[in-house]
Amino acid sequence: MGAYPEFWNLALIQADLALGEPVLNRVRLEALMEKAVAAAVKPDLIMLPEMWNTAYALERIQELADPEAQISRGWLSAFATKHGVHVVGGSVAERGKDGLIRNTLLIYDRQGREAGRYSKIHLFRLMQEEKHLTEGVETVTFDLEGLLCGASICYDIRFPELSRTLALAGAKLLFVPAEWPHPRLHHWRTLLQARAIENQMYVVACNRVGADNDNCFFGHSLIVDPWGEVVSEGGKEEEIVTGRIRLPLVDEVRKRIPVFEDRRPDLYRI
Numbered sequence: 268m269g270a271y272p273e274f275w276n277l278a279l280i281q282a283d284l285a286l287g288e289p290v291l292n293r294v295r296l297e298a299l300m301e302k303a304v305a306a307a308v309k310p311d312l313i314m315l316p317e318m319w320n321t322a323y324a325l326e327r328i329q330e331l332a333d334p335e336a337q338i339s340r341g342w343l344s345a346f347a348t349k350h351g352v353h354v355v356g357g358s359v360a361e362r363g364k365d366g367l368i369r370n371t372l373l374i375y376d377r378q379g380r381e382a383g384r385y386s387k388i389h390l391f392r393l394m395q396e397e398k399h400l401t402e403g404v405e406t407v408t409f410d411l412e413g414l415l416c417g418a419s420i421c422y423d424i425r426f427p428e429l430s431r432t433l434a435l436a437g438a439k440l441l442f443v444p445a446e447w448p449h450p451r452l453h454h455w456r457t458l459l460q461a462r463a464i465e466n467q468m469y470v471v472a473c474n475r476v477g478a479d480n481d482n483c484f485f486g487h488s489l490i491v492d493p494w495g496e497v498v499s500e501g502g503k504e505e506e507i508v509t510g511r512i513r514l515p516l517v518d519e520v521r522k523r524i525p526v527f528e529d530r531r532p533d534l535y536r537i
């Protein structure tokens with residue numbers, strides 16, 4: 268890792284998703300992604316929501332999941348290379364070599380190289396993930412252009428231990444692809460801001476809109492800075508949420524209030 272850029276322009280693809288329609292979702296997302304890179308301010312990084320290939324079609328997930336995420340990986344890498352843009356490729360339902368299905372975040376750098384891969388470690392019972400999916404077994408940081416970033420997915424933000432673990436490993440920015448539904452908008456905003464403030468890191472969260480058979484998703488994708496201030500926030504309709512972030516702010520905030528120096532791990536039991 269070397270010096271990272273001063274600014275990044277971000278574009279979060281706050282899309283509606285079709286239940287159990289991976290091809291349709293890829294086509295619709297690609298149109299939105301092409302629109303994002305054609306904007307007057309070209310993004311450095313594009314981000315997609317959680318489980319964008321299948322959405323929560325969990326009853327049919329065995330048949331629908333992408334084998335070893337090969338289709339998704341090829342498509343995301345090709346888009347990143349074509350446009351010279353980092354792609355935080357949301358998460359996909361992936362069927363591993365072991366036949367198990369995981370909710371996996373895929374990240375590609377501007378050269379189309381895989382920068383990281385993370386399978387969700389906290390499965391969300393309210394949406395029956397634990398009945399159909401297998402949890403990941405490791406936490407993940409990854410380097411994008413010299414900036415260490417942390418991986419998390421949706422429900423993971425309820426566990427401050429994860430974001431603290433990633434921050435202690437050196438992450439300065441946390442990505443959170445999501446399918447977070449009504450009526451928990453208050454939790455979503457509060458938790459994302461809390462993770463940003465307590466870890467003095469950027470939090471970049473892309474939520475879907477629309478509905479499936481059980482849930483209605485409210486969007487409100489968020490970019491939060493290391494002071495906890497909202498840089499950009501989406502509405503409840505499909506849109507591309509953009510924002511410009513200044514990366515050195517993380518170190519400035521950490522210097523001003525030296526939380527990481529003042530911690531007392533000798534007294535903590537967790």
Ligand SMILES: NC(=O)CCC(=O)C(=O)O
Nearest residue numbers: 391421422446447448451
């Ligand atoms: N897809 C998810 O993990 C949803 C998490 C959620 O809605 C929550 O309240 O937590």
